[in-house]
Amino acid sequence: MIAAAPAPSIPRGAAARFESEYAAYRRKKKLYAFLAGAAFIACIIGAGITAKFDVVTLVQGLPRTTDFLMKLVPPIEAATFVKDVKEWYWDIGKWLDSLLNTLLMAYLATVLGTIIGGFLSFFAARNLARHYAIYWIMRRVLEIARTVPDIVWALLFIIAFGIGPLAGILAITVHTIGAQGKLFAEVNENISVLPIDGIRAAGGTWFEEMRYAVLPQVIPNYMSYTFWRLELNVRSATIVGFVGAGGIGHDLFTSIQLLYFSDAGAILLIIVATIMCIDMLSEKFRHSAIGKASFSH
């Protein structure tokens, strides 16, 4: 069967031309790969020099890192386990109070940031903003709000509001406004007009259009982004304390500065446990939020 198939008529010289052109193509590809590799290595060397990367210091430092990590956990004997752990967590009441503060800071910043960011997102969505100028300005404002790191916002707010959780909340709120505004605006831009047309055709009012056509499309995404943001804000709330903006980060920072390493270890363990719990909860809620509607992303 195969042998009986008519051989395609190849013009003479075509095979040779193919071979030579293919070889040229391969050479060009190899040259590009070589150039890209050389540029990459140049980048590594340049970055190493700029950042004063020093292998000797690194190699000497790594054992000290392990030593330091060891110091975070005090000696705990199996025989006196409960007593040792109790001693390790001697200040548990204060730390749990800080942890509660941290969680509430993250919660409040998420709520405030989501409400304000959600409101602004309607002006930052190209299909909903009335003027291109409004859209453009709102996009830039949101970009600046989230490009400036929250810890820098915290330093700025501390100047006005003093040391304490208030500055931290405001800092995380500003960052959340920037992030939610952008993400929600993208959700708004992706809605389908068909349900809106449907409600309008059935004689629905503007309110009914929003309630039955727009909200069901955007709410699952909004909820999913909000859970995710809450999770990220808990992380942020644990570190704004480094500059004095409240939360458990403040306890961690002072204990390391004062060389109370076992305290630092105890607090780090609390942070890890919290973050992992929040991660799991958030994932669960996000899946249930997404499951309620089709998710075109």
Added chain:
Amino acid sequence: MTAQFASITDADVASERERFPRMFSASAAERARFWLLWGGLVALTIYCLYRFGFFSGDFLHGVGKFAAVVVGQLFPPKGFEHLPEFAKVMGETIAMAFLGTLMGAVLAFPLSFLASKNMTRARPLQFGARRFADLLRSFDYLIWALIFVRAIGLGPLAGIMAIAIVETGTFIKLYSEAIENLDRKQVDGITAAGGGSLQRIRFGVLPQVLPMMLSNTLYMFEHNVRSASILGIVGAGGIGFLLADRLRAYELQDACLIIILIIVAVYAIDYLSKFLRERLIGDHRRREPVDDAVQV
């Protein structure tokens, strides 16, 4: 059609409602749960506002001070004579992000195979690798930076290590998700042709996952330039040190210049990375390849 709808009367609707109450509205218990949940969240919000002093006079005072002092003293930016120094430190910041991301990617690459369900049969090993990755990225960059500053001293090296450690965790997660989503057929093809496990990875797995990995790595580099710009606050190198120093000394106009410099650098890196992603991998459709492992 019209006649069919016109024949439905209010009485018909009422009788349907009686027969299928759940079609028209949720059950009383469901509605009660809904309102309890939202009521609880609103009450918690109000309690938080009260707890953190949003209702006190201090808050209004702070708002006034923020508007007057910060906004009034922040602009116009000044200290342009320090610009070469600032730019040099910004370069150091970008170099830190680059090296940290690279180290993280190199460390995570082999471990990501260990953490993929379809590559590692031994479930405890795979599960352990995943939890190890979670542990690494559950601490923020600043916490790792604080630890490394204590261990290897002040300077950019501590910052590089902090980024490398967090990124190892993030990349294990992202890479192993890419590996788990690959098409099995190519790998089976290599097996059928008699390939060993290394050949399966080289010709079956890598061609499928490498574009995704590169794209994620570039995106995280972008993200890490932002992270690196604050690590200096705890002494781990980069421009954050200068910024925190100026802010604490109330030299707000200098600080403003540094913030503008950070924003410009972040934008420049964003565009460069977007350009590279499009050029290398044709990744122009997806704006953000990673969604849940990173902060925006």
